[in-house]
Amino acid sequence: MQIVLVISLIAAAIGSGLVAGIFFAFSTFIITAFSRIPAEQGIAAMNSINVTIVRSPFMLLFVPTAILCVVIAVLAFINWRGGASSMMLAGAALYVIASFLSTIVFNVPMNDALAKVSGNGPEAVQLWMTYLRDWTWWNHVRTIASLLASVAFVRALMLI
Secondary structure, three states: OHHHHHHHHHHHHHHHHHHHHHHHHHHHHHHHHHHHHOHHHHHHHHHHHHHOOOOOOOOOHHHHHHHHHHHHHHHHHOOOOOHHHHHHHHHHHHHHHHHHHHHHHHHHHHHHHHOOOOOOOHHHHHHHHHHHHHHHHHHHHHHHHHHHHHHHHHHHHHHH
């Protein structure tokens, strides 16, 4: 059981760290670049990304990492190891709640609303400005949560 736990923690640390890096890229330069081009072009670019990402290898990282976090949380409870289990639960909660579920609850609905918009009329521009602000804020949350989850999993490895 120890080897399963170690492999799970390593995989979760890598998975959540990679996801954090992807989200970090969006927060620090991708969305900023999109905000500097005309709204019509930014909307088209983001809509293209949103269609592409659900069919990309990113989903083979994002979803399985969430599942792995649930497994890690169960393992933490099955064989409580004090601080290590606390770190395992913290990492799992950060990733599942603040990264994975916040994506479903906040970012995906904003993406769906953006998908219904085209052109550069006043309504499209207003939606785009709101989207840039709100989507990026939630993306910051996902970035920080995924990074902290990775740190928690590494710390758990150090404690077991």
